[in-house]
Structures are given as structure tokens and as C-alpha cells.
Amino acid sequence: MANLAEIESKAAAPPVIDTPERRQWPRWLITLLSVACLLIFWEIFGRDVNPVFGSYPSAIAVAFWELLRSGQLGKALFESLQPFFAGYILAIVIGVPLGLVIGRFRVAEAALGIYVTAGYAMPLVALVPLLILWLGLGFKVKVAVVFLMALFPICINTWLGVVAVPKTLIEVGKSFVAPDMVILRRIVLPATLPYIMAGVRLAVGRAVVAMVIAEFFTTISGLGALIINSANNFDTAAMFVPIIILMVMAIGLNSLIGFVERKVAPWQAEIAGRERE
């Protein structure tokens, strides 16, 4: 029987990760080509448009350089990032535990789930005047707007993730007499991580939008102010600079989150298939 066990353990040696693949274009190259095509088309056709109604990459690049040299861009970015990260991180710190508790405990789900679902669809722009009355026009209200926009996707995704945790894994905890909080922390939380990370990614986009909304409707400041001021001066090229910076920032944050995800949940990347055409 010992030789049987030996055969089995040999058969089970995990396959070496790198099986020889057919030659493929690297992903970054495909992305780069896609962006290059877009920029070229925009450059060619953008030049035909009246510069008040549209712009094109080289004009935007010039505007970018000027804004950067004058120090306006750096100052605006610095102003924007503070409420952005404060609100976004606060949303993670509160949204994840809230989602875990709502997903795990029936009473919490019945009592709080309805507010989270409703909150996700809340027309936040309409509430900004009210938030201003409560929190003033400064830093606090901006943090609140970003927080409220980012909180719900994080919370809902965490909640859905908890609901999707296999019952048998919970039973493993129960069968070893793990207390509820230990099951939550050591089984439910790690099993839910891929969902949490997906929520954290979705929230990046919403937080960026929230930040601009806050800068438009409270004290005009940061990148939002750059957008408004450029638009008021009919300087469309300069208006595109902060918009593009925000989009690039969202892409960067997304990659960063993906990197963090592979660090904190390496088993997930190893299990989940990336076999795609």
C-alpha cells in the first residue's frame, strides 16, 4: 500500500506554472497600441474642430506643460488628493466591516441592508446643498461626498461576497467550535477578499466623480476648479488636462489595487482561471 501512496503523491506534484504557450503579444503592448491609435485619430480629426468646442492631444499636451510649469497643476492636484484619499480610505475602513456584518448576520441584513441598497442609488448631487449646511464648504464636506459615493459599492460587494461564501467552509469553523467573530475574521473575510477588492476597484471611479462634484459645488478648488476656470475662459485644451489626469489616476489606482490583491490573496490568482482567447 505504501507504493500506492507514493504513486499518488508523485502524480500530485503540482504542474510547473509556465507551460510552453504559443507566442502571444504581451498585454501591455496591445494596450499601448490601442491608446496610440486613439491618440492618432483624435489628433487628425480633432484639429478640424473649432478649439472652443473640442481639442486634440498635442494642444492638450501644451496646455499640460504650461499648467505644470506655472505650478497651478501641482497645487490643484495636491488640493484634490487630500479629500479624495481621506474619503476613499474612510469608505473602505467602514464599508468592508459593515458589509461583512450585514452579510453574515440575518438581523443586521434585515435592519441595515435596505439602507445600503437605497444608498447606492442615492442622487448624491442633490444632497450636496444639505451636506454643505451640515459640514460647511471646506475639507469636511468634500470628504463626506467622496465617502458617501465610495462607501456603497464597497459595502454591497462585500455583502454579496459574504453571501457567496460556501456554507461548508463556515461549517468547518463551526465543527471546530470557532466563535462567530473568529469565523467572520478567519473564514468569511479571506473567502470574501476577491469580492471586496472588486468593490474597492469599482469605488475608485465613483470616488473620482464624487471628488469633482464636491469641488464644483462646495468651495471651488483643486482639479475641479481648473476644469471650471478653463471652461469659463473657453480654454478647452486646458480643461481636458485635469480630466485626463483624473482618468489616468483612476487607471493607476486600479493597477495598484490589482497588485495589492495579488499580494493579500495570492491563492485567488492561482485558482481563478485566466484562460481566455
Next chain:
Amino acid sequence: MGEVTFLDVSKRFTIRVDGEQHAVQALDHVSFTVADGEVVALIGPSGCGKTTALRVAMGLDPSSSGRVMVDGREVHGCGHDRGMVFQHAELLPWLSARQNVMFGLEMKGMRGAELRATAEKYLELVGLTESQNRRPHQLSGGMKQRVGIARALAIDPSVLLMDEPFGALDAQTRESLQAELLDIHARTKKTILFVTHDLDEAVLIADRIVVMKQGRVHDIMTVPIERPRDLEAVRGTAEFADTRYKVWKAIHDGAVVH
């Protein structure tokens, strides 16, 4: 110590099928005893209640009436006096084999150097010393179930409960694990109650076989094969063939052959 007694245990639940409520009598006045150090197999057609009986004994499901006693104490929920081996091992995918075994031990309150040493001792018992740092997806089905067995044994329960532990494995792996389970039983003298749908497995491993049908204990048979058992030799004996036939008969047509 490690005696399990089912005293008149019934379990009813309702399921909804296409909007209609159906009452299911999963266990119907089930009574039997597993003696200390004994190996008992629960067998029967699917839906006969064998897994429900095991889950009630583990404390994962409450009974509707009746009691399960372990060493004279009534079962209320899970306890460290019982170790559960799940059908598909159910290892935590983010933990290594050793950490999975340590998880059960930590829940029992073990800490420090003893924790790791105990986990390693039980991984050695199931022959996985070299693979202890692998995560579950880097282990074969057989190796996963070995970790599952080590995890349950490590907390030193008085009873080992196993839910079709080898049902999902290929024939070769299953045979090697059956031999190992017999070996583990010979060394630890644990009481083992296991659910199976495999006639050979029931006869090869168990001292007694409880045949269940429609939630009732249909028959209890003693396996007249001496321990220690050499599985290859046992398969060729008349006792094996005879007992296997009796159990098969009991499951299939209800007529009990004695």
C-alpha cells in the same frame, strides 16, 4: 472514551420544490450505539438519512426529537470531543496544509511551539510531512483528504465522524486511504462513525454496518473479519463476499438475509 449513542433521534424538515412545501422525514426514530474504539459504517441508498445522522451527531444540525449522547453527554452543537472529516475535505484555500491543521488546534486553544509541533505530528501520521507548506490547490484530492483527516485527528477527539470521506476520490487513491484509515485506527483506537455508499469500503473498514432506509435503521450487521486486516487478503475471503452480499441484499430488496 468515545461512545456514541443515538436515542430515538428524529429529524424533520421542509423543502420547497416548485413552490410546494414538502415535509421530509430525514431521520425516523433512529437508535443505535457505537462502542468505544469501534468503527461503524452508515450505509444506504441516497436520501436515506445517513449524512443527516452524522450531521446531527456532529451538532451541525439539531434533531427534531430524541438525543445523541457522546460519552454520556448530550450533543448540543459542535464540540472538541468530535472531529469531523468532510466529504470534499473542505480545507481553507488560503492556508497551507499545516496551517489548516493548526486552525483546528487554535480553536481548541492551543498556542505557541506546541501548536506547530502537534500539527506536524499529525501531518506525519497521514504521510504529508513533505507537502505541509502547500496550499490546498497544490494538493491532489487524496492529499487534501489526508489533511482533512489530520485536521480532525489533531484535536484528539474521542470520536471521528466522516462524511463519505473517500467518495470523491479515484479508486486507487481510495484504496490507499482506506488502508491508511485502518492503520490510523489500529494506532489511535479512535471511535469512528463514517458514512459511505461504497459496499466494499463498509465491509473492509467497519466492525459493524448500520443499513439505513427512508430515515430508519433497517438493519445492523456485524462484520466477522478479524483485525488487523490486510485489505488485499480480506478481499479474497468468504467472509468478505458473504457480508458484502448480505449488505447489498439489505439495501436493495429489503429482504434481510441472515
